[in-house]
Amino acid sequence: GAVVSQHPSWVICKSGTSVKIECRSLDFQATTMFWYRQFPKQSLMLMATSNEGSKATYEQGVEKDKFLINHASLTLSTLTVTSAHPEDSSFYICRARQGAGNYGYTFGSGTRLTVV
Amino acid sequence: GESVGLHLPTLSVQEGDNSIINCAYSNSASDYFIWYKQESGKGPQFIIDIRSNMDKRQGQRVTVLLNKTVKHLSLQIAATQPGDSAVYFCAENLRGGADGLTFGKGTHLIIQP
Numbered sequence: 001g002a003v004v005s006q007h008p009s010w011v012i013c014k015s016g017t018s019v020k021i022e023c024r025s026l027d028f029q030a031t032t033m034f035w036y037r038q039f040p041k042q043s044l045m046l047m048a049t050s051n052e053g054s055k056a057t058y059e060q061g062v063e064k065d066k067f068l069i070n071h072a073s074l075t076l077s078t079l080t081v082t083s084a085h086p087e088d089s090s091f092y093i094c095r096a097r098q099g100a101g102n103y104g105y106t107f108g109s110g111t112r113l114t115v116v
Numbered sequence: 117g118e119s120v121g122l123h124l125p126t127l128s129v130q131e132g133d134n135s136i137i138n139c140a141y142s143n144s145a146s147d148y149f150i151w152y153k154q155e156s157g158k159g160p161q162f163i164i165d166i167r168s169n170m171d172k173r174q175g176q177r178v179t180v181l182l183n184k185t186v187k188h189l190s191l192q193i194a195a196t197q198p199g200d201s202a203v204y205f206c207a208e209n210l211r212g213g214a215d216g217l218t219f220g221k222g223t224h225l226i227i228q229p
Contacts, residue, residue, distance in 0.1 A: 006159070034217075043205060043219045044160070093159050095217075105150070105217065107159035 006108030023094035030096035033077035139206035
C-alpha cells in the first residue's frame, strides 16, 4: 500500500533555531500534502494544505512565515518551523493524497518536536 | 461551527469483549467517513471507511455503522485485543471539499486484561 515516510521521528532543538521536517511518498505521487499539528490528548489540527508546485494554503491562525511549507515535487514536501519557541513543541504529522478527488489518504509517522 | 465529535473520551473494555466507539457528526453534506487508529507517538492508521450511500461496512474484526438520520457513526471492534489499545478518531469528508477531512476529538480505548 501507499507509504509516506516522515523524518525525523523526533527532534529537540534550542529556542530560536529552525527545524525542517520531511515527508516523502515512497510509491505514489502525492499531488496534495496536508500538514497537521497535534497537542497531547487532542485531535489533529490542520495547519496547511499544499499542492505540488503551488504555494501552500494556510489555515486561519497559522503563521505562514513561521511554518514554511515546500512541495516542490510530487514525492517530497517539507515543513520548516522557523525561530522555534517552546510553544511550538508538538507532534507534527503529514498526510498525502494521491490525485484530486481521490479518497486515498496516507499519514506519515509523525515528528515529535521539543523546543527547549 | 460544524464539527465531528465523540461521545466518550475514554472507553475501557475487557480483553475479548466487543468495543463500540461512537461519533456524532453535524454536517449533512459529508459523504465519506473514515476511522483512524493512533497509537502513542505514531501517526494515524487507516482502519475502515464508509461512503454515505452505505449503512454498514465490515472489515477484519471491525465494523462501521452509519446512521445518516441522526448523523451518527460507530466503530465496532470484535474480540478486543491488547493491541487495540489506542486513540480512535473518526473523520468526515465534506462532499466536494478540497480536503474535506474534519477530525473528531478522539476516544482512548483501554483494554483491561
